[in-house]
Amino acid sequence: MDFEFPEEIARAREKAVEFAKKEITPELAQKCDRDEKFPDELRVKAFQYGIVDYRNPWSMLVTIEELCRADPGLGIAATVSLFGAEVIMLFGNDEQKEKFLAPVQEGKKIMGLAVTEPGGGSDVAGIKTTARREGNKFIINGSKMFITNGAIADFFVMLVRTSEPSDGKRHHGLSAIIVPGNLPGFKRNKITGKLGVRATNTAELVLENVEVPAENLIGEEGKGFYYIMTFFNISRAYVAAQAIGISQGSLDRVLEHLSSLGSGAVTEELQFAAADIATRIEASRLLTYKAASYLFQFRPNPTITSMSKAYAAETAVFAAEKALEITGYSGLNSDLERFFRDAKIMEIWEGTSEIEKLIISRNLLKEAQGVN
Amino acid sequence: MEETDLLKSAVVEFSEKNISNNATAFERGGIPAEVIKAVAAQGFLGAAIPADSGGSGIDRSGYSVILRQLAVYSPSVSALVLITSSIASAALAKAAPDLLPDIASGNRLVGVDLSTAMDTKIERGALKISGSRIRGTVRYVLNGSGDLLIAMTSDGKLVVVDGGIQATPEEHHLSFRGLAYTKVKVDSGNFRILDEHGKDALLKIADSIDLEVASLALGIARGALNKVVEYTKVRKTFERPLKDYGPVADNISRLMSELRMAELNLESSEAMRDEEILMLKILSVDIAKRATKYALQYHGGYGYIEDFGVEKYYRDAAGLSILFQSPYRDAMRVAKAVYGEKSGYL
Numbered sequence: 001m002d003f004e005f006p007e008e009i010a011r012a013r014e015k016a017v018e019f020a021k022k023e024i025t026p027e028l029a030q031k032c033d034r035d036e037k038f039p040d041e042l043r044v045k046a047f048q049y050g051i052v053d054y055r056n057p058w059s060m061l062v063t064i065e066e067l068c069r070a071d072p073g074l075g076i077a078a079t080v081s082l083f084g085a086e087v088i089m090l091f092g093n094d095e096q097k098e099k100f101l102a103p104v105q106e107g108k109k110i111m112g113l114a115v116t117e118p119g120g121g122s123d124v125a126g127i128k129t130t131a132r133r134e135g136n137k138f139i140i141n142g143s144k145m146f147i148t149n150g151a152i153a154d155f156f157v158m159l160v161r162t163s164e165p166s167d168g169k170r171h172h173g174l175s176a177i178i179v180p181g182n183l184p185g186f187k188r189n190k191i192t193g194k195l196g197v198r199a200t201n202t203a204e205l206v207l208e209n210v211e212v213p214a215e216n217l218i219g220e221e222g223k224g225f226y227y228i229m230t231f232f233n234i235s236r237a238y239v240a241a242q243a244i245g246i247s248q249g250s251l252d253r254v255l256e257h258l259s260s261l262g263s264g265a266v267t268e269e270l271q272f273a274a275a276d277i278a279t280r281i282e283a284s285r286l287l288t289y290k291a292a293s294y295l296f297q298f299r300p301n302p303t304i305t306s307m308s309k310a311y312a313a314e315t316a317v318f319a320a321e322k323a324l325e326i327t328g329y330s331g332l333n334s335d336l337e338r339f340f341r342d343a344k345i346m347e348i349w350e351g352t353s354e355i356e357k358l359i360i361s362r363n364l365l366k367e368a369q370g371v372n
Numbered sequence: 373m374e375e376t377d378l379l380k381s382a383v384v385e386f387s388e389k390n391i392s393n394n395a396t397a398f399e400r401g402g403i404p405a406e407v408i409k410a411v412a413a414q415g416f417l418g419a420a421i422p423a424d425s426g427g428s429g430i431d432r433s434g435y436s437v438i439l440r441q442l443a444v445y446s447p448s449v450s451a452l453v454l455i456t457s458s459i460a461s462a463a464l465a466k467a468a469p470d471l472l473p474d475i476a477s478g479n480r481l482v483g484v485d486l487s488t489a490m491d492t493k494i495e496r497g498a499l500k501i502s503g504s505r506i507r508g509t510v511r512y513v514l515n516g517s518g519d520l521l522i523a524m525t526s527d528g529k530l531v532v533v534d535g536g537i538q539a540t541p542e543e544h545h546l547s548f549r550g551l552a553y554t555k556v557k558v559d560s561g562n563f564r565i566l567d568e569h570g571k572d573a574l575l576k577i578a579d580s581i582d583l584e585v586a587s588l589a590l591g592i593a594r595g596a597l598n599k600v601v602e603y604t605k606v607r608k609t610f611e612r613p614l615k616d617y618g619p620v621a622d623n624i625s626r627l628m629s630e631l632r633m634a635e636l637n638l639e640s641s642e643a644m645r646d647e648e649i650l651m652l653k654i655l656s657v658d659i660a661k662r663a664t665k666y667a668l669q670y671h672g673g674y675g676y677i678e679d680f681g682v683e684k685y686y687r688d689a690a691g692l693s694i695l696f697q698s699p700y701r702d703a704m705r706v707a708k709a710v711y712g713e714k715s716g717y718l
């Protein structure tokens with residue numbers, strides 16, 4: 001067993017570090033956080049620099065980690081313009097890949113994934129947005145909440161209900177449809193006042209009789225729930241990478257702080273706190289790389305993926321909070337306070353920690369019952 | 373006991389009328405001057421300042437009630453009272469008592485730079501006295517939007533500057549956003565030396581407000597938990613209220629239990645020794661941090677946005693544990709109390 005990455009991925013990490021040093025400046029991070037501004041120029045530069053390419057998932061994983069280590073809000077904003085792309089990659093047809101996916105992969109367009117609803121949250125199968133088929137089009141009505149890239153995306157992969165579940169299973173009858181953002185009846189309200197990741201764009205989507213061509217249906221009608229769950233399995237590994245970046249960034253700042261103190265001032269209490277953060281980061285990393293290893297070999301292990309996401313997210317919150325305590329006033333007046341605010345979303349989006357734990361335990365129980 | 377209940381009712385009534393529906397707006401735009409005046413008119417702003425110095429002269433347990441109940445609604449308002457009635461008044465008491473009536477009445481706001489004392493990396497203040505003038509730029513001034521400033525000089529003195537100050541906002545303003553957090557440029561001929569040993573004086577003040585910080589912490593925890601209890605009753609997931617799920621109910625109930633026990637201790641703090649009050653503070657801040665974290669978590673995405681009024685508790689609990697005293701200094705203080713001599717410093 002070799003824990004070292006192949007040269008290609010190590011090089012991708014180096015390139016991400018170079019990009020972060022050059023482009024993710026404290027000034028830009030502060031400005032985008034203060035003004036809640038999506039840094040589109042940074043996104044474009046990241047593509048031009050050749051560090052955003054989800055066809056090389058390992059490279060993306062380490063790139064996300066390094067960019068979020070420099071600044072979580074900017075790191076996510078620079079890498080999230082393809083959010084939901086895997087649904088089209090895995091289940092879309094050639095026309096959809098050509099028409100919608102290609103421009104996003106080239107950095108020319110932005111996409112989003114629209115699943116969560118105002119009353120839904122974690123309960124994906126409980127969504128209320130409907131798509132009624134009329135001839136060669138779908139008529140969509142409903143609303144979506146907390147949608148990343150919501151106000152800036154050119155189109156969305158949207159989960160909608162296309163039929164009532166005849167067998168009482170709510171996750172049946174759901175479909176994934178590509179919905180362009182500029183259609184009549186489609187309103188987008190940017191959500192402001194977020195605690196953190198304020199450089200990312202988040203919106204509420206409201207759809208009133210929005211007409212979408214039937215050809216925008218992804219895969220089979222009624223299979224949307226499975227497509228989205230498959231996607232979450234992938235995206236959770238990337239979120240874990242975001243969380244690791246936040247944790248590592250927090251630890252970097254702690255070590256810098258401790259190094260600047262006189263040796264007598266670095267008590268064992270402080271040393272132990274730093275050691276705890278570092279150990280949890282390493283454990284998060286190993287879990288995440290294991291989850292990614294399964295995923296990127298097309299044999300996903302949802303139990304490990306959920307473990308990695310939940311643990312890395314909790315570690316990010318732990319690390320940022322501890323880092324603030326260790327660094328005290330100077331940390332409070334540095335970008336660490338932003339890391340602290342940014343970290344908390346890791347435990348909420350792409351499946352709350354509670355949902356991840358349910359997935360873990362239910363899968364384990366299923367395995368145990370299968371053995372018995 | 374009856375007096376305390378009456379005081380609590382008065383603070384709750386005041387907060388419902390003046391703060392409850394505006395707490396989020398305070399976070400965005402600062403506490404309005406008329407609200408500060410109203411807090412002062414009720415006798416809350418100068419609660420701990422002696423009556424003969426223009427304050428309300430309320431005893432410590434009554435003061436604790438005020439801080440705690442205000443924090444339930446707006447930790448920023450409570451922190452304003454703490455800074456004015458405890459920190460600034462203690463700093464001004466000996467050398468500038470004539471300023472106390474003005475700060476107790478809310479006629480003048482006083483900014484305080486605690487960073488010089490609390491930050492181990494900062495050795496000296498930024499102000500320099502030259503002849504009859506004082507000049508310099510002071511960073512990280514809490515409540516620094518008025519014309520009074522308490523800060524340290526480069527040679528370690530604690531001073532109050534009256535006028536001749538210009539404030540601009542600081543970038544990193546994590547906690548108590550209802551208060552200004554500013555960089556203050558000083559060029560003034562009107563100042564007084566409050567203490568020759570500024571750092572020691574500020575640390576002594578910080579060490580003397582354990583009960584007050586505990587009160588604020590428990591108010592924050594109560595505010596956050598009240599919100600999450602109500603939310604988890606009505607918010608459904610998988611067609612059931614969140615409160616019906618074991619981990620949610622268990623976590624919130626355990627935190628409520630810890631909170632209530634700490635509140636009961638706080639309410640009988642008159643009989644406590646100083647080290648017991650310090651222990652209560654450490655416990656209270658810990659409860660506040662955990663309670664606010666769970667409150668935000670169980671609000672899901674809604675907890676992450678300002679409008680729901682939960683994230684402010686999370687930010688404030690984190691800042692509270694740093695702004696008014698280092699948790700590591702507190703750990704050493706309590707270790708000294710436990711062992712009876714300096715301990716835990718290696």
